[in-house]
Amino acid sequence: MTVKLHGAFSEFAGGARSVAVDAGDVASALAALVARHPSLAERLRDEHGKMREHVNIFANDEDMRYLDGERTALRDGDIVHIVPAVSGGEW
Amino acid sequence: MARGVLVLLGTKKGVYVFRSGSARERWRLEGPYFPGQPVYHVAFDPRDGQSLYAGINMTWGGPRVEISRDLGKTWKPGKNPAFPKGDERTFSRTWHIEAGHASEPDVMWLGTEPASLFKSTDRGESWESVRSLNDHPDTKHWSPGGGGLGLHSIVVDPADPKSMAIGISSAGMYETTDGGKTWTRHNEGLLSPVPQGPEGDYTCVHHVVGSPTVAGARFQQAHTGTYFKDAGDKKWTNVTKGLPTDYGFASAIHPRDPKMAYVFPLEFLERMSPTATGPGVWRTKDRGRTWTRLANGLPRGSRYEVMRDGMATDRLDPAGVYFGTTNGEIWGSADEGRSWSLIAQHLPPILSVETATL
Numbered sequence: 001m002t003v004k005l006h007g008a009f010s011e012f013a014g015g016a017r018s019v020a021v022d023a024g025d026v027a028s029a030l031a032a033l034v035a036r037h038p039s040l041a042e043r044l045r046d047e048h049g050k051m052r053e054h055v056n057i058f059a060n061d062e063d064m065r066y067l068d069g070e071r072t073a074l075r076d077g078d079i080v081h082i083v084p085a086v087s088g089g090e091w
Numbered sequence: 092m093a094r095g096v097l098v099l100l101g102t103k104k105g106v107y108v109f110r111s112g113s114a115r116e117r118w119r120l121e122g123p124y125f126p127g128q129p130v131y132h133v134a135f136d137p138r139d140g141q142s143l144y145a146g147i148n149m150t151w152g153g154p155r156v157e158i159s160r161d162l163g164k165t166w167k168p169g170k171n172p173a174f175p176k177g178d179e180r181t182f183s184r185t186w187h188i189e190a191g192h193a194s195e196p197d198v199m200w201l202g203t204e205p206a207s208l209f210k211s212t213d214r215g216e217s218w219e220s221v222r223s224l225n226d227h228p229d230t231k232h233w234s235p236g237g238g239g240l241g242l243h244s245i246v247v248d249p250a251d252p253k254s255m256a257i258g259i260s261s262a263g264m265y266e267t268t269d270g271g272k273t274w275t276r277h278n279e280g281l282l283s284p285v286p287q288g289p290e291g292d293y294t295c296v297h298h299v300v301g302s303p304t305v306a307g308a309r310f311q312q313a314h315t316g317t318y319f320k321d322a323g324d325k326k327w328t329n330v331t332k333g334l335p336t337d338y339g340f341a342s343a344i345h346p347r348d349p350k351m352a353y354v355f356p357l358e359f360l361e362r363m364s365p366t367a368t369g370p371g372v373w374r375t376k377d378r379g380r381t382w383t384r385l386a387n388g389l390p391r392g393s394r395y396e397v398m399r400d401g402m403a404t405d406r407l408d409p410a411g412v413y414f415g416t417t418n419g420e421i422w423g424s425a426d427e428g429r430s431w432s433l434i435a436q437h438l439p440p441i442l443s444v445e446t447a448t449l
Contacts, residue, residue: 048174
């Protein structure tokens with residue numbers, strides 16, 4: 001399957017927009033992504049391993065929050081999207 | 092003979108670097124770097140003359156520290172500071188980055204939110220929690236100020252590498268004289284904006300600086316006034332008398348004369364320069380006995396807000412003084428504040444100003 005990086009997350013991976021990975025679920029897809037692009041590790045999760053705010057992860061066209069979170073199963077051909085949330089900002 | 096000066100701006104939308112020769116008459120923009128990303132502080136390492144550190148607090152991807160070894164031409168992120176496993180705190184913002192003592196060229200210090208100090212022994216590539224401070228018994232009494240609970244001021248003594256002071260909003264000043272093994276609260280002489288409870292004299296310091304050349308000479312703008320403290324002093328000396336308000340954030344000290352310092356007074360609540368006097372930097376040459384408003388060249392009737400890290404001096408003679416405003420103007424003086432020139436305007440809101448004397 002493929003992990004697609006959008007917006008700032010592509011920049012954090014040196015401009016990569018699409019990464020092919022072998023994974024059975026979202027968690028292992030993210031782990032494989034970070035193994036390929038270690039610079040993403042601290043951009044996706046805080047020091048305790050918690051997913052940062054303002055990160056949306058979709059399995060195909062569904063937000064993983066409404067599936068099984070990082071345990072959401074993946075199959076060949078699936079696409080995981082990592083999308084900066086349209087949110088945040090301060091001041 | 093210095094080759095020139097960089098004025099380093101952390102802004103709401105990136106790092107801006109302005110470069111000038113030693114005359115400080117014409118300025119050239121380099122950057123912006125990290126456009127669109129909030130940068131609370133940019134630090135220069137005078138020990139190697141080449142390194143810059145930028146504390147970026149981005150909504151997407153979280154906070155990080157970017158490092159340049161070539162005065163901003165290229166950057167790469169260091170490893171994030173991290174609270175130890177099992178600690179409920181999470182590194183959420185960088186407030187201030189400070190180069191270590193001259194005798195420890197690989198040491199850097201980082202002040203964060205939640206209020207904590209981190210030390211690097213590899214020039215910012217990685218950071219470790221200074222647990223003697225971060226797990227201090229006082230931490231349960233620290234409470235966030237208007238900007239959050241941040242460790243925003245770090246003063247490294249120019250003489251003694253084991254002597255440091257840090258400032259936290261809202262907690263106050265902590266000092267170490269044993270290289271960070273132990274830290275003691277030293278708010279003696281500082282007024283508090285709230286009544287003091289039995290738990291101790293916690294207060295809200297806004298920005299603390301130290302003389303880069305005279306041991307123990309420190310100066311600060313607090314929530315409740317302006318203060319000096321010299322080596323051997325048991326308490327801070329309140330020198331607010333003569334200033335238009337007791338409130339403000341920015342403070343700076345002369346690079347060689349510890350009796351000369353600068354503040355940018357603001358009205359409380361509104362956080363803008365006072366209408367009664369107009370905008371101005373206020374300077375003392377006699378350790379706060381008298382103050383002079385320096386506004387030659389500043390537009391009359393304008394009103395400015397300058398943030399806590401928003402004013403700095405360079406190391407030239409005469410010293411340059413610089414302040415940046417939240418409406419995106421950076422002003423400079425090449426004559427220790429006697430006259431001001433606009434270096435640039437229409438920038439993003441300026442959050443911090445530092446200098447690099449090359």
